[in-house]
Amino acid sequence: MKRLLFILPVVGFVGLLAVFFLGLGRDPRALPSVFIGKPLPAFATAPLRPGDTGLASTDFQKGEPALLNVFASWCGPCRVEHPVLMRLRQEGVVIHGLDWKEDAPAGLKWLTERGDPYVRAGNDPTGRTGIEFGVAGVPETFVIDKQGRVRYRHVGALTPEDWDQKIGPLMEQLRKES
Amino acid sequence: MRRLLLLTAALVLLAGPAAAVNPDEQLKDPALEQRAHQLSKTLRCVVCQNQSIDDSDAALARDLRIILRERISAGDTDSQAIDYIVARYGSFVQLDPPLRLDTLALWFGPLIVLALGGIGAFVYMRGRSPAAAGALTAEEEADAAEILKSDGAR
Amino acid sequence: MLAEVGQFALILALLLALVQSAAPLWGAHRGDGVLMAVGRQAALLQAVFIVLAFGALAWSYVTCDFSVQLVAEHSHTSQPVAYRFAATWGSHEGSMLLWVLILAIYGAGVAFFGGTLRETLQARVLGVQGVIGAAFLGFLLFTSNPFLRLSPAPVEGTELNPLLQDPGLVFHPPLLYLGYVGFSVAFCFAVAALIEGRVDAAWARWVRPWVLAAWIPLTAGITLGSAWAYYELGWGGWWFWDPVENASLMPWLLGTALLHSALVLERRGALVSWTILLAILTFSLSLVGTFLVRSGILTSVHAFAVDPKRGVYILGILAVTTGLSLALYAWRAPAIRTGALFQPLSREGGVTLNNLFLTALTATVFLGTFSPVIIEMVNNDKISVGPPYYAKTFAPLAIPLLALVVFGPMLNWKKDEARKALVRLRIPLIVAGVVLAAALPFGGLKGIATAGGLALATWLIVGSVWILGRRWWSGRAYLGRSILTTPRSIVGLVVAHAGLGLLTLGITGVTSWESDKVLNMKVGESVAFAGRTLTLTDYALTEGPNYQAKTARFAVKGPTGAYDLRSEKRWFPSAQSQTTEAGIRVGPLGNLYVSIGEESDAGVIVRLWNHPLIVWIWIGGFAMAAGGAVSLSDRRLRVGAAVKTQPLVQPVPAE
Numbered sequence: 001m002k003r004l005l006f007i008l009p010v011v012g013f014v015g016l017l018a019v020f021f022l023g024l025g026r027d028p029r030a031l032p033s034v035f036i037g038k039p040l041p042a043f044a045t046a047p048l049r050p051g052d053t054g055l056a057s058t059d060f061q062k063g064e065p066a067l068l069n070v071f072a073s074w075c076g077p078c079r080v081e082h083p084v085l086m087r088l089r090q091e092g093v094v095i096h097g098l099d100w101k102e103d104a105p106a107g108l109k110w111l112t113e114r115g116d117p118y119v120r121a122g123n124d125p126t127g128r129t130g131i132e133f134g135v136a137g138v139p140e141t142f143v144i145d146k147q148g149r150v151r152y153r154h155v156g157a158l159t160p161e162d163w164d165q166k167i168g169p170l171m172e173q174l175r176k177e178s
Numbered sequence: 179m180r181r182l183l184l185l186t187a188a189l190v191l192l193a194g195p196a197a198a199v200n201p202d203e204q205l206k207d208p209a210l211e212q213r214a215h216q217l218s219k220t221l222r223c224v225v226c227q228n229q230s231i232d233d234s235d236a237a238l239a240r241d242l243r244i245i246l247r248e249r250i251s252a253g254d255t256d257s258q259a260i261d262y263i264v265a266r267y268g269s270f271v272q273l274d275p276p277l278r279l280d281t282l283a284l285w286f287g288p289l290i291v292l293a294l295g296g297i298g299a300f301v302y303m304r305g306r307s308p309a310a311a312g313a314l315t316a317e318e319e320a321d322a323a324e325i326l327k328s329d330g331a332r
Numbered sequence: 333m334l335a336e337v338g339q340f341a342l343i344l345a346l347l348l349a350l351v352q353s354a355a356p357l358w359g360a361h362r363g364d365g366v367l368m369a370v371g372r373q374a375a376l377l378q379a380v381f382i383v384l385a386f387g388a389l390a391w392s393y394v395t396c397d398f399s400v401q402l403v404a405e406h407s408h409t410s411q412p413v414a415y416r417f418a419a420t421w422g423s424h425e426g427s428m429l430l431w432v433l434i435l436a437i438y439g440a441g442v443a444f445f446g447g448t449l450r451e452t453l454q455a456r457v458l459g460v461q462g463v464i465g466a467a468f469l470g471f472l473l474f475t476s477n478p479f480l481r482l483s484p485a486p487v488e489g490t491e492l493n494p495l496l497q498d499p500g501l502v503f504h505p506p507l508l509y510l511g512y513v514g515f516s517v518a519f520c521f522a523v524a525a526l527i528e529g530r531v532d533a534a535w536a537r538w539v540r541p542w543v544l545a546a547w548i549p550l551t552a553g554i555t556l557g558s559a560w561a562y563y564e565l566g567w568g569g570w571w572f573w574d575p576v577e578n579a580s581l582m583p584w585l586l587g588t589a590l591l592h593s594a595l596v597l598e599r600r601g602a603l604v605s606w607t608i609l610l611a612i613l614t615f616s617l618s619l620v621g622t623f624l625v626r627s628g629i630l631t632s633v634h635a636f637a638v639d640p641k642r643g644v645y646i647l648g649i650l651a652v653t654t655g656l657s658l659a660l661y662a663w664r665a666p667a668i669r670t671g672a673l674f675q676p677l678s679r680e681g682g683v684t685l686n687n688l689f690l691t692a693l694t695a696t697v698f699l700g701t702f703s704p705v706i707i708e709m710v711n712n713d714k715i716s717v718g719p720p721y722y723a724k725t726f727a728p729l730a731i732p733l734l735a736l737v738v739f740g741p742m743l744n745w746k747k748d749e750a751r752k753a754l755v756r757l758r759i760p761l762i763v764a765g766v767v768l769a770a771a772l773p774f775g776g777l778k779g780i781a782t783a784g785g786l787a788l789a790t791w792l793i794v795g796s797v798w799i800l801g802r803r804w805w806s807g808r809a810y811l812g813r814s815i816l817t818t819p820r821s822i823v824g825l826v827v828a829h830a831g832l833g834l835l836t837l838g839i840t841g842v843t844s845w846e847s848d849k850v851l852n853m854k855v856g857e858s859v860a861f862a863g864r865t866l867t868l869t870d871y872a873l874t875e876g877p878n879y880q881a882k883t884a885r886f887a888v889k890g891p892t893g894a895y896d897l898r899s900e901k902r903w904f905p906s907a908q909s910q911t912t913e914a915g916i917r918v919g920p921l922g923n924l925y926v927s928i929g930e931e932s933d934a935g936v937i938v939r940l941w942n943h944p945l946i947v948w949i950w951i952g953g954f955a956m957a958a959g960g961a962v963s964l965s966d967r968r969l970r971v972g973a974a975v976k977t978q979p980l981v982q983p984v985p986a987e
Contacts, residue, residue, distance in 0.1 A: 005298075006665050009609065010658035013616075017651050023629045023705040024643045031224055032714060034268040101237075127241055134266045136224050136238055198567075200929070200937060201852050222716050227631045228574050230718065233567055273718025275703070280711055284703040288696040288725045295688045303676040303684060306602070 033134055033142070033153035040068075040148055043129050045122030048099050048107050055096055055122025061148035065174035066094040068142040069118070070130055072102050073110035075138040081157035082114055088163065089117035093171065096120045100138050101127040143167060145174045198235045205247050214247045217256060220274045221246070221263060230273060335400050338388030339479040341381040345436070346469040348378040352439070352462030356455035368455035372443040375458050378465065379440035386433045389478050390420045399485035402426060402478055408491035408906055410878040418502040419492045424626060425478035427505060431622070432468050434513040439465060442517060449534060456524035464516060467649045475642050491878065491907040500560035504553055508580060511550025512618035515587060517542040518594075519615035522608040523657050526664045531604050539607070540594040541964060547587050548960040554580050555953030566912035568925045568941045570842070570949060573722050575630040578701045579621030582694050586614045589690040592683045600745055602671040602680045606687065609661060616654040617694075623650055629705060675747040682740035689733035696725050734788050734836060737829055738795030760798050764791035778844070785840030792833025796826045824963025831955025834948045841922070841945025848942070854935035862942035864890035864924060866897075871936055879904045884928045884936060892919060899928045918947055
């Protein structure tokens with residue numbers, strides 16, 4: 001019995017080591033979305049482009065998976081991911097954009113200068129719409145399935161590696177889903 | 179003058195570490211403001227490293243502070259206001275971890291350690307008590323006899 | 333050239349550490365005096381080479397040798413000299429070098445001062461120390477080389493983070509490392525004892541002073557860190573339960589338990605396996621702390637740049653060091669002759685209870701720090717643990733402990749009676765009771781906690797000073813001599829425990845009565861706050877050695893008189909970052925803390941805080957460290973004050 005007590009510390013420690021080892025693999029700053037598996041909350045925003053109809057949650061229930069890209073012209077990493085978005089648009093990926101925390105003219109200027117990868121685009125000048133689904137900063141990209149449910153949240157610029165390794169395959173899988 | 183403008187621009191654009199509620203965010207009613215103040219101390223700023231939204235200068239922290247105050251002004255109770263934000267950002271945003279099945283060990287762990295340790299200490303100290311030591315073994319008796327016989331010669 | 337010398341010195345040190353690991357352990361096993369002597373020489377030489385390496389890096393920093401990559405990343409010609417020097421440990425690689433330096437110096441200390449130890453014991457201690465040193469030197473050389481060159485060398489470096497350009501950087505890390513690394517000596521002694529299979533009086537006499545030598549700087553370092561954060565970070569907090577802060581608190585809590593156990597072991601020979609286990613666990617917590625800061629497993633404002641590869645290496649060191657020693661403990665500790673006997677109500681019993689509470693407190697901090705990692709792995713949900721958690725778990729456990737602290741030294745060794753102990757303490761009980769009764773009527777429900785805190789602080793201070801009071805009262809016939817011949821260990825105890833009382837006083841004051849206010853002010857406007865009136869008299873640009881600032885000046889009229897306060901926002905052009913410097917008026921009854929924010933058309937944002945009694949937190953912390961130092965200086969209890977034993981009676985052969 002006494003022996004057992006003496007063994008307790010080393011056994012506990014081995015368990016702790018396992019936790020530490022596994023914990024090394026994770027990113028402590030990653031922000032999982034609360035909405036994974038749940039539908040995007042209902043929202044509607046003003047149009048970003050003149051003569052357009054703006055972005056609403058109903059745009060994501062059109063029967064095919066889509067990306068929701070939150071961006072702003074004042075955001076550095078958005079500059080980095082923009083060419084990637086343009087390329088994806090050319091390949092036929094449906095991307096909708098939300099211009100976050102700036103006025104429509106600024107966002108529009110950005111699209112005119114750099115190119116417009118978005119099917120639908122909305123303007124969220126106060127950032128409140130983004131807060132409704134947990135946006136913490138820009139850029140962020142949400143992967144939405146055919147039924148309008150959030151399946152993945154990507155924080156930060158979307159690099160080609162991110163697409164090839166994670167998001168591309170996920171979109172493929174969602175397309176095959178009923 | 180130009181330097182002053184540049185410096186001001188720099189200072190305005192870059193957030194530095196400084197606690198953070200601005201006068202324009204504060205509610206008029208001091209009781210509500212106090213509630214909001216206390217609640218914001220329990221909410222984490224998710225884009226900062228280990229600060230509450232009350233302490234952080236980040237833009238998101240400011241937005242959440244304002245939203246919190248709106249909810250409180252709209253008549254939410256404390257837990258309703260917190261739930262509003264948790265519904266959007268997850269339980270990660272609560273610096274006061276929720277009491278759930280998976281946080282039972284976190285909340286009751288300290289007490290359990292104290293209780294188990296207390297039992298252990300009790301058993302240990304009972305074993306250390308001279309009354310529990312009992313009589314000498316035959317070997318120890320023989321040793322004692324030999325020492326007594328040797329008359330203290332070193 | 334110098335950097336290459338430094339690098340070469342490190343390589344030599346590693347080789348010496350390997351020799352230091354193998355030779356004395358094998359020598360002790362075989363009883364070979366030559367091999368054991370080799371171990372001592374290796375320890376001394378290793379220290380010399382690491383001093384050389386450290387000197388090389390420090391010199392590169394001070395002379396702004398930007399061909400060394402580290403220097404280019406953390407130094408700048410406009411940076412003041414003191415911070416150029418202190419920047420030597422302001423990075424991951426540099427701080428690792430500091431770690432290894434202190435480890436080697438402690439090892440050399442054991443080699444140099446350990447003449448009175450049994451040779452095999454000293455050899456085994458050095459052997460284990462050598463293994464640890466070799467592991468960390470390997471870590472340095474293979475993953476975190478401080479002497480990497482940058483080619484072509486830049487003309488100017490990137491400045492050290494402005495938040496770190498402060499006297500705090502000169503003292504805080506070295507003090508902490510003296511603590512963390514210092515506990516390695518007790519660790520090595522514990523493992524050596526397990527290898528030997530026995531613990532004797534000499535072992536006990538050695539362990540306690542070396543534990544104290546580590547505990548003192550750790551206490552001072554943590555206190556300094558808290559004070560530094562208070563005036564540096566601009567919002568008046570003094571403890572944030574940040575993972576890295578917790579990483580320093582855990583070895584401190586367990587180290588305090590170790591200190592008291594070692595004390596009992598030395599005086600009474602009791603608590604043997606406890607002391608060994610605590611020695612192993614305390615240093616293990618130091619290693620866990622290092623792992624935490626450098627692996628990226630948790631976010632923290634203190635963490636160095638994240639590199640999982642380094643994390644794996646440190647985890648390996650942790651696994652081998654702690655895993656093997658705990659396994660050794662499981663195997664050998666049950667066979668070690670158990671210690672002396674004592675009744676539950678005795679000083680030994682008090683220390684056992686003290687250990688229990690400190691262990692529970694350490695477990696609390698540990699749970700709070702690592703639960704997010706564990707829970708996320710179990711069900712993929714991120715949770716967050718912050719100050720509200722600790723307020724509900726740490727504080728309730730700490731309070732009974734603080735109450736018991738006064739009883740401990742008043743109890744007799746081995747056996748005591750409850751009634752007699754209470755009678756001894758009747759004066760402090762009465763005084764604390766009076767304070768409680770006087771404070772209770774104020775403040776309602778929350779006031780109960782405040783009254784309790786004040787009473788607890790009084791209990792600690794009066795109860796500790798009462799030890800001296802009783803002693804001097806019973807020697808009152810020769811009062812002068814009685815005072816002068818008070819053993820330093822008792823004075824140390826009193827100062828340290830009273831310091832704990834001051835700490836409690838400060839925490840109670842600040843938590844109960846802190847208030848704040850934020851508003852826009854224009855030059856010339858005034859505001860009334862916490863019994864003082866502040867007027868913004870000036871708001872303009874100023875210059876510093878490597879920064880530009882917007883400085884606000886305030887004229888304050890308070891109950892103690894009139895004075896000026898200054899708060900500024902500094903902009904460091906080379907580091908491209910900003911800091912806020914607060915204006916603080918320090919006073920024994922409370923601090924006034926002023927910090928400015930952004931400016932707009934409405935004026936500049938001014939934040940005001942009132943922090944009653946906060947300065948006693950740090951006075952208390954430093955008093956604890958001072959008490960430890962006084963106790964350490966007690967010659968009776970230090971090894972080295974060896975007394976030659978003479979037989980009292982010369983044996984005379986019978987005629």
